[in-house]
Amino acid sequence: MKIKFVSILLCLFVSCSYLPEELTLNNAISIEETPNYIVLSPASVAPQSTGIVFYPGGLVDPHAYIETFQELVSMNGRQVVIMKVAANLAILNNSKAARFLDDFETDKWVIGGHSLGGVVAAMDAATHRSAYSGLFLLAAFSVSDLSDWDAPVMVLTGEFDVVGNPGDLVENEPNLPPRLDALILADIPTTGTIGQTIYHDIPGGNHAQFGSYGEQIGDAPATIDAATQQAEVRDFLRRFLEVNNL
Numbered sequence: 001m002k003i004k005f006v007s008i009l010l011c012l013f014v015s016c017s018y019l020p021e022e023l024t025l026n027n028a029i030s031i032e033e034t035p036n037y038i039v040l041s042p043a044s045v046a047p048q049s050t051g052i053v054f055y056p057g058g059l060v061d062p063h064a065y066i067e068t069f070q071e072l073v074s075m076n077g078r079q080v081v082i083m084k085v086a087a088n089l090a091i092l093n094n095s096k097a098a099r100f101l102d103d104f105e106t107d108k109w110v111i112g113g114h115s116l117g118g119v120v121a122a123m124d125a126a127t128h129r130s131a132y133s134g135l136f137l138l139a140a141f142s143v144s145d146l147s148d149w150d151a152p153v154m155v156l157t158g159e160f161d162v163v164g165n166p167g168d169l170v171e172n173e174p175n176l177p178p179r180l181d182a183l184i185l186a187d188i189p190t191t192g193t194i195g196q197t198i199y200h201d202i203p204g205g206n207h208a209q210f211g212s213y214g215e216q217i218g219d220a221p222a223t224i225d226a227a228t229q230q231a232e233v234r235d236f237l238r239r240f241l242e243v244n245n246l
Helices: 002-015 062-076 096-103 116-127 166-175 226-243
Strands: 029-033 037-042 050-055 080-083 108-114 134-138 153-158 179-181 197-202
Touching: 029 062, 037 062, 050 062, 050 096, 050 116, 062 080, 062 226, 080 096, 096 116, 108 116, 116 134, 134 226, 153 226, 197 226
Parallel strands: 050 080, 050 108, 108 134, 134 153, 153 197, 179 197
Antiparallel strands: 029 037, 037 080
């Protein structure tokens, strides 16, 4: 009876998952899928030495983040690994990313995640500090103590996000290195941000548009489109990686 109940519960989770919107793939990238992850790699050149590993948001299909990252692959040569997690809930697979890093020849990794996936990414970073050279959180916070972590951190939020609780961001801010607000890209120091947390709120953005899966229950409408919000994510992530030599 218990096994049957768990199976039904998992089926409900899957059926309630947010599915990816239709995607136009860039032919400058190659995509490989395994039961554990989706890998986005440059099609014709070797990837840069620092890769990105990413946990999707709660109940969001991992394919919904290909649009967010594919330009970083095609234009900047980054390898991006999007984790697949049980029932599309990253919390059920805490530390899964660390178990698969040896599958790749990449020298360094920056870990990130959206919403619940961001919380899990921070947990992963706290448990495996030496495995990661940086952390970025999209509409997320850390419940793990990384306040003394000697690595760069970035938190990106959306102005109209009402799914992510602003109170949780404030309450858990002490778990991350000291805060540095960046209203524009030029506010990020060119000398690097190791031991600091960059905070940037995307004007007009909301919770769902960090990925491409349509509207999310309880979210407020954005005043910019998803392409604009995701472009700002990429711009800040590029800058974050560049100034920290990642």
